[in-house]
Amino acid sequence: MLDADFFRRWMTATAASVAREAERLTALDSPIGDADHGSNLHRGFTAVAAVLEKEAPDTPGAVLVLAGRQLISTVGGASGPLYGTLLRRTGKALGDTAEVSEEQLTDALRAGVDAVMTLGGAAPGDKTMIDSLVPAVDALAESFTAARTAAEEGALATTPLQARKGRASYLGERSIGHQDPGATSAALLIAALATAAEAPEAADV
Amino acid sequence: MSDEKLVGIVLVSHSAAVAASVAELAKGLAGAGAAVPVAPAGGTEDGGLGTSAELISAAAASVDRGAGVAVLTDLGSAVLTVKALLAEGDELPADTRLVDAPFVEGAVAAVVTASTGADLTAVAAAASDAYAYRKE
Numbered sequence: 001m002l003d004a005d006f007f008r009r010w011m012t013a014t015a016a017s018v019a020r021e022a023e024r025l026t027a028l029d030s031p032i033g034d035a036d037h038g039s040n041l042h043r044g045f046t047a048v049a050a051v052l053e054k055e056a057p058d059t060p061g062a063v064l065v066l067a068g069r070q071l072i073s074t075v076g077g078a079s080g081p082l083y084g085t086l087l088r089r090t091g092k093a094l095g096d097t098a099e100v101s102e103e104q105l106t107d108a109l110r111a112g113v114d115a116v117m118t119l120g121g122a123a124p125g126d127k128t129m130i131d132s133l134v135p136a137v138d139a140l141a142e143s144f145t146a147a148r149t150a151a152e153e154g155a156l157a158t159t160p161l162q163a164r165k166g167r168a169s170y171l172g173e174r175s176i177g178h179q180d181p182g183a184t185s186a187a188l189l190i191a192a193l194a195t196a197a198e199a200p201e202a203a204d205v
Numbered sequence: 206m207s208d209e210k211l212v213g214i215v216l217v218s219h220s221a222a223v224a225a226s227v228a229e230l231a232k233g234l235a236g237a238g239a240a241v242p243v244a245p246a247g248g249t250e251d252g253g254l255g256t257s258a259e260l261i262s263a264a265a266a267s268v269d270r271g272a273g274v275a276v277l278t279d280l281g282s283a284v285l286t287v288k289a290l291l292a293e294g295d296e297l298p299a300d301t302r303l304v305d306a307p308f309v310e311g312a313v314a315a316v317v318t319a320s321t322g323a324d325l326t327a328v329a330a331a332a333s334d335a336y337a338y339r340k341e
Contacts, residue, residue: 036255077256
């Protein structure tokens with residue numbers, strides 16, 4: 001069973017990973033976006049880690065709802081409301097129990113991903129974060145490791161796609177040949193989930 | 206007319222200058238009608254390009270006169286942030302609506318309509334109708 005501490009480790013590991021990869025995310029966002037994805041997410045997840053340390057919510061749902069709210073208010077770009085909605089809706093779907101099963105997490109994350117698709121109007125194949133999140137949730141039914149692999153493969157698979165959402169969609173065919181920064185950061189979020197599950201003691205580093 | 210509860214208008218742009226200028230334009234073109242409460246919420250809190258949930262919430266609160274608040278936005282994150290705030294439930298005044306309208310033309314239509322004392326539905330409809338104005 002997964003408790004609030006597990007979910008705090010997930011968010012902390014995501015913050016650390018985004019901090020490490022911020023420059024790469026921004027580099028991916030330079031040719032097809034406005035070159036702020038890494039810095040925006042870094043600001044957001046730094047704020048998430050800070051607020052979780054200060055308020056220390058005691059249920060899995062409360063951890064994710066608080067984290068999501070923080071992203072919406074601090075990121076400043078489209079990834080704020082998108083990731084904020086993902087975490088908040090997942091948290092709400094988890095309810096207020098002290099521990100949740102991996103199966104409950106999978107179902108809740110699916111609800112979160114559905115909410116992101118509704119908010120942004122994106123479907124698989126549109127070259128967005130959805131392209132790594134959907135296969136990740138499907139693979140999560142198998143294991144955390146499988147979810148990490150599926151998310152990374154999903155992010156890589158966005159390279160030949162033409163963007164149909166966001167600023168990159170204005171570029172038309174010129175968006176082809178670039179890996180999507182949103183799918184890449186979503187893969188970091190899922191990888192951090194696996195990190196929290198596999199190596200609890202290392203996740204806070 | 207000064208006691209009348211007018212619909213408030215919030216203009217959300219990625220740029221503080223764009224939001225402020227469109228607010229000024231819309232109020233200027235509204236003419237001598239009642240003074241509609243209009244608040245820009247442009248850029249990030251530190252003055253950069255982007256969207257700030259805090260600025261949007263503060264702007265909406267500042268124009269709320271009890272007759273509802275119409276929010277007009279420009280692109281991407283502005284639209285998504287307002288939708289996410291509406292989904293929160295308690296971040297914006299109770300009767301707040303994201304209006305599907307072109308930013309500049311919709312803002313003028315919304316402010317002019319609100320200045321007549323029209324309700325939120327009429328203000329939103331007028332702003333959306335601005336899409337129908339063709340330029341060729």
